[in-house]
Amino acid sequence: MKPKAILFDLDDTLWPIAPVIAEAELTLHAWLAAHAPKVAAQWSVAALRAHRAELAAARPELLVDLAALRRASLQAAFAQAGEDAAHVEGAMAHFFAARNAVTPYDDVLPGLLKLRQHVQLGTISNGNADLEVIGLAHHFEVSLAAARFGALKPHPGIFRAACEALGVAPADAVYVGDDLALDVAGAQAAGLRAVWMNRHGGALPDGAAVPDAVCATLDELLAWLEQQLAE
Template sequence: MKDTALPQARPRAVLFDLDDTLWPIAPVIAAAEAALHAWLAEHAPRVAQAFSIEELRARRLALLAEQPHLHLDLAALRRAGLEMAFADVGEDVSRIAAAMEHYLAARNAVQPYDDVLPGLLRLAGQVTLGSISNGNADLEVIGLAHHFKVSLAAAQFGKAKPDPAIFLAACAALGVAPAETVYVGDDLRLDVQGAQQAGLRAVWMNRTGSTAHLEAGIVPDAICASLEELIAWLEQQLDH
């Protein structure tokens, strides 16, 4: 754990990013896309035959470049990509809803890091917890929703990190000032810089030992490799 800032106001709340902060997301997305493609092969074979997983991904990225507002709702982006693919090959578009259900079920089959559940339980006795995510994880399905008093998702809120509005809205919903709130996330620009610009303290959850913050010129209030380190840092702040 590395503390890079002077003590500030006593924290009353901690807000978490989700993907790659509480669980690894790349293997989950890879498995979910493979599951979706297998489903398409059985239920919409013309789509699966015409487009590989990689080709569907490339088409989504091209669509996002044309319609950047879709970054607010990644499920809507994926759905729009499927609509285009189904239309291109003359497949029955009524099957898209079932395809998305199948994909989202696999996308929510995440495995939290080992430190997450015990860490959240310990933190709950010290501060109020919430979450902010640009992704489409469903905390109810995953089974973690009850740990958080407030959970904001960009798709529902209408603005995404690093926009200060989503950080400020979460603070307001928790009834705490930004200066009394700590945000924890893995992305230097979206999470750390975004939270700091909204007046929150920001902890970079750096589970890999990366030094990317040095190149990016971003100075987190603390750098932690686990929730254990986060709790140790937070307890120092609570003692001040």
């Protein structure tokens, strides 16, 4: 069937995220040194990261909302350091300003403009990127985050909810993402077609979900879409 909508993952699909998070955590620690020095003195960047991982393991329900996980971890760090918890929200705001300072891949902006001429566009993400702050929100008719929906990819419900919001059947939608388990297998289980955004040329691992197409850029995605529309 000819696609009527394309839905995107965000982190590592439209922009690289690891260096952004690393820089955001460094700038957060510098902010803590200035505004909550007891926390900064007791907790290094690595220690805060490790504590957050331990908290996620102990309370996996927090993984659906990464902001809530980070906030809870900071609250615990503030309490242990004997620091004023009133600064937690300031720390969160500082972190998110840096977390949203992403740089889209070069093909993203022109690719979205071209794709919008053919199909509806939307996003589904397990993360907490703010498309309004990033400046990409106007490209998408629907943007659904796991924290708002209440379940993480690969839960089929989040894919189907995004399709419903766009007014298309899952069979008429395509999901594009970098993760073979969360994005490709998850979308296919929900009845969508799935494109693996393989920006680094990796080989398909044995036993992994087989995508309906593999693209390295949005230009390649556009070429695949035009082929689908022509059939």
